[in-house]
Amino acid sequence: SYRRRSCAKESITSDLLSTKSLTGSYYWTNNGNPKDPEDCNIGHSSARVLYGYEYLGNQPRLVITPLTERAFLTCTGALHMNLGAAPQGPAGTGKTESVKDLGKALARQVVVFNCSDGLNYKMMSQMFAGLAQAGAWACFDEFNRIDIEVLSVVAQQMLEVTLAIAEGKTTMMFDGHNMKLNSNFGVFITMNPGYAGRTELPDNLKALFRPICMIVVSKDL
Numbered sequence: 001s002y003r004r005r006s007c008a009k010e011s012i013t014s015d016l017l018s019t020k021s022l023t024g025s026y027y028w029t030n031n032g033n034p035k036d037p038e039d040c041n042i043g044h045s046s047a048r049v050l051y052g053y054e055y056l057g058n059q060p061r062l063v064i065t066p067l068t069e070r071a072f073l074t075c076t077g078a079l080h081m082n083l084g085a086a087p088q089g090p091a092g093t094g095k096t097e098s099v100k101d102l103g104k105a106l107a108r109q110v111v112v113f114n115c116s117d118g119l120n121y122k123m124m125s126q127m128f129a130g131l132a133q134a135g136a137w138a139c140f141d142e143f144n145r146i147d148i149e150v151l152s153v154v155a156q157q158m159l160e161v162t163l164a165i166a167e168g169k170t171t172m173m174f175d176g177h178n179m180k181l182n183s184n185f186g187v188f189i190t191m192n193p194g195y196a197g198r199t200e201l202p203d204n205l206k207a208l209f210r211p212i213c214m215i216v217v218s219k220d221l
Contacts, residue, residue: 026051042106045073047080052107052135052184062094062101067218071098072105075188078210082166084158084187086143089214095190098214099139108184109136115145121153125175132161132174135182143189144198155205158187162208 025043030036040051062068078085087095103110131138164172165183172181
């Protein structure tokens, strides 16, 4: 809202302007185009991502390690290219928590959903529609538990949304309905490869996600 944007601008211009953190650098800028309104942009390596202004409260944060830093770099790079990110590895390596912590740094709402083989394409379509309109992130845990037939349709659904955002559209036809689009939309999937009952992702779905290998927890600061 206007109030949140105004409060954020006061905070950024007084404390955070050009301040570098472990997650990136925060700038109040109009991206070099005087006609564009000024907004808070986060620069992380070569990626540029808009601040989300989602109030999340005073929540605990992850300790930044080389592993989480690599995960953040891959995720922000994927968002910059209108792609998703796919952390994969055994349980307990911080895949979901890294996505949630990045969402806190960028002030984005992160919705975590545990997948199962009972999911169908209609349920996924409804989730994509809601997330794309709200500009929220989805983190689908154990995504490769979904049936291969459903995954193929999910790939097409996500492709439609990401292409519309990349083209700068503010509305689109999705699943027979006209809906608004929020460019803050993002999708992340976590996977435990090699576990029983897991499905190999189809190639058209793999192309929409940048993989992140998180095998061993990094204990170095």
